[in-house]
Amino acid sequence: xxxxxxxxxxxxxxxxxxxxxxxxxxxxxxxxxxxxxxxxxxxxxxxxxxxxxxxxxxxxxxxxxxxxxxxxxxxxxxxxxxxxxxxxxxxxxxxxxxxxxxxxxxxxxxxxxxxxxxxxxxxxxxxxxxxxxxxxxxxxxxxxxxxxxxxxxxxxxxxxxxxxxxxxxxxxxxxxxxxxxxxxxxxxxxxxxxxxxxxxxxxxxxxxxxxxxxxxxxxxxxxxxxxxxxxxxxxxxxxxxxxxxxxxxxxxxxxxxxxxxxxxxxxxxxxxxxxxxxxxxxxxxxxxxxxxxxxxxxxxxxxxxxxxxxxxxxxxxxxxxxxxxxxxxxxxxxxxxxxxxxxxxxxxxxxxxxxxxxxxxxxxxxxxxxxxxxxxxxxxxxxxxxxxxxxxxxxxxxxxxxxxxxxxxxxxxxxxxxxxxxxxxxxxxxxxxxxxxxxxxxxxxxxx
Amino acid sequence: xxxxxxxxxxxxxxxxxxxxxxxxxxxxxxxxxxxxxxxxxxxxxxxxxxxxxxxxxxxxxxxxxxxxxxxxxxxxxxxxxxxxxxxxxxxxxxxxxx
Numbered sequence: 246x247x248x249x250x251x252x253x254x255x256x257x258x259x260x261x262x263x264x265x266x267x268x269x270x271x272x273x274x275x276x277x278x279x280x281x282x283x284x285x286x287x288x289x290x291x292x293x294x295x296x297x298x299x300x301x302x303x304x305x306x307x308x309x310x311x312x313x314x315x316x317x318x319x320x321x322x323x324x325x326x327x328x329x330x331x332x333x334x335x336x337x338x339x340x341x342x343x344x345x346x347x348x349x350x351x352x353x354x355x356x357x358x359x360x361x362x363x364x365x366x367x368x369x370x371x372x373x374x375x376x377x378x379x380x381x382x383x384x385x386x387x388x389x390x391x392x393x394x395x396x397x398x399x400x401x402x403x404x405x406x407x408x409x410x411x412x413x414x415x416x417x418x419x420x421x422x423x424x425x426x427x428x429x430x431x432x433x434x435x436x437x438x439x440x441x442x443x444x445x446x447x448x449x450x451x452x453x454x455x456x457x458x459x460x461x462x463x464x465x466x467x468x469x470x471x472x473x474x475x476x477x478x479x480x481x482x483x484x485x486x487x488x489x490x491x492x493x494x495x496x497x498x499x500x501x502x503x504x505x506x507x508x509x510x511x512x513x514x515x516x517x518x519x520x521x522x523x524x525x526x527x528x529x530x531x532x533x534x535x536x537x538x539x540x541x542x543x544x545x546x547x548x549x550x551x552x553x554x555x556x557x558x559x560x561x562x563x564x565x566x567x568x569x570x571x572x573x574x575x576x577x578x579x580x581x582x583x584x585x586x587x588x589x590x591x592x593x594x595x596x597x598x599x600x601x602x603x604x605x606x607x608x609x610x611x612x613x614x615x616x617x618x619x620x621x622x623x624x625x626x627x628x629x630x631x632x633x634x635x636x637x638x639x640x641x642x643x644x645x646x647x648x649x650x651x652x653x654x655x656x657x658x659x660x661x662x663x664x665x666x667x668x669x670x671x672x673x674x675x676x677x678x679x680x681x682x683x684x685x686x687x688x689x690x691x692x693x
Numbered sequence: 694x695x696x697x698x699x700x701x702x703x704x705x706x707x708x709x710x711x712x713x714x715x716x717x718x719x720x721x722x723x724x725x726x727x728x729x730x731x732x733x734x735x736x737x738x739x740x741x742x743x744x745x746x747x748x749x750x751x752x753x754x755x756x757x758x759x760x761x762x763x764x765x766x767x768x769x770x771x772x773x774x775x776x777x778x779x780x781x782x783x784x785x786x787x788x789x790x791x
Contacts, residue, residue: 311776313776407752407753447761449753450753450754450757452754512741515741518737521735522735533713537778538777538787539773539776539777539785542778543778543779545778548788549788549789550790550791551787551788552713552790553788554787554788556713556715557715559713559714560714560716565720568709568712568720568724569724569727569728571712572705573728573732575708575712576708576728577735579708579711586735588748589739589743590738592746592747592748592749593743595748595749630730631731631734634731
């Protein structure tokens with residue numbers, strides 16, 4: 246595996262390769278023990294803390310930061326025999342949809358290196374797609390697992406909020422984000438999820454499902470399952486080739502016995518601006534901890550007072566997109582604007598949640614495209630923040646409402662993969678896996 | 694901030710200051726344009742009537758609020774102090790606050 250990682254260095258999927266630590270983990274593995282991930286090579290997104298392996302979040306500010314503890318999910322997968330082979334590239338602190346906003350340079354899409362792998366967990370997806378990791382963990386604040394899964398022809402799941410421990414995940418938008426699997430098959434995603442759902446007392450929002458058994462839901466039939474297709478998910482920005490491929494799969498599901506009906510999510514067009522206000526506000530608060538004093542980048546020239554050192558470390562350490570979001574978040578939370586922006590967005594969030602609650606009385610699941618477009622070119626959207634934000638239009642509603650959502654490959658156009666998204670009610674990942682494994686069976690996409 | 698008022702460079706500087714971030718005049722200028730566009734987009738929410746709607750501040754599952762046992766975790770203070778860019782003995786070194 247490590248030779249292959251070296252051969253594919255041009256993809257820039259990894260920020261840190263942890264060969265020595267992997268050897269120690271492999272030596273410790275007990276083949277006789279009943280573990281579910283024995284010797285599985287796993288790539289971990291670089292905002293998930295790993296004891297003794299540097300965790301940069303794709304930021305210059307944390308270039309040399311080495312955590313003293315493992316994230317809850319890392320303890321759980323290592324306990325199941327998995328071997329962490331490295332830490333993957335990402336948009337700085339998770340802020341981006343293309344893995345171009347990294348202090349360590351952009352990651353490339355293995356299917357076409359002139360294109361982005363999606364983001365922000367683009368390194369994790371590129372590593373799995375290129376065969377330089379068996380499976381990977383990413384994190385998803387507004388689509389950061391599903392977008393790169395879609396762009397790299399993989400399966401990626403954002404679990405229900407609270408299902409997976411966030412302990413040790415460096416916070417960006419803490420009311421929105423979850424850690425989840427990125428893999429080649431629905432079966433692998435179900436297996437990896439089964440291994441990370443234990444309740445973690447160190448994350449107060451962790452609910453815990455004990456030793457989950459999602460993997461048993463895979464081959465159940467979908468006869469009579471009620472699927473809603475919100476027309477709003479096929480908005481004017483949606484590429485015709487994406488629409489065609491997703492609808493072709495929906496018709497195939499119908500032939501398998503699914504009851505398909507078109508519907509609407511009226512609040513969809515408000516969920517993107519509301520999402521960005523909340524995410525930026527939470528970011529401005531969560532990233533206030535980075536002062537360069539206890540850890541992280543510090544200007545060695547010395548400063549006359551604490552405040553000017555604080556300012557210098559952050560101005561030098563954060564990239565442009567992170568600065569943009571922190572400043573915007575500070576604005577949205579400031580006296581005079583908090584009602585018009587932050588609280589308004591939280592009220593809109595309530596409306597979005599109740600609309601989904603109502604929809605899930607009529608439907609077992611909702612289906613649409615994961616991304617409105619095919620993978621775009623490196624550099625195509627970096628100078629236009631709004632155009633980059635718009636790519637998240639179909640993924641953010643699941644984060645706003647805390648719902649589980651998966652991206653499964655359903656076809657391709659010009660040799661580039663297309664992903665289909667399935668959303669279900671909270672803690673009904675079983676429904677997602679049932680439909681997801683059927684999509685996989687009928688889809689024309691085969692990952693290389 | 695009604696209508697399509699622009700987020701002027703002076704204002705960008707003010708919120709950057711509150712965020713403990715220093716910007717060059719060129720950065721202030723470009724952020725002023727970019728953030729004004731983003732803000733215009735955010736104003737779309739004004740269309741939606743939210744009177745009488747409570748804000749969703751958290752998605753934590755109700756009733757899932759048991760506290761963990763309050764007991765110390767084994768940790769070598771040296772491991773943590775070793776992360777500090779400047780230190781003096783067993784203290785993290787910082788310039789004066791005032």
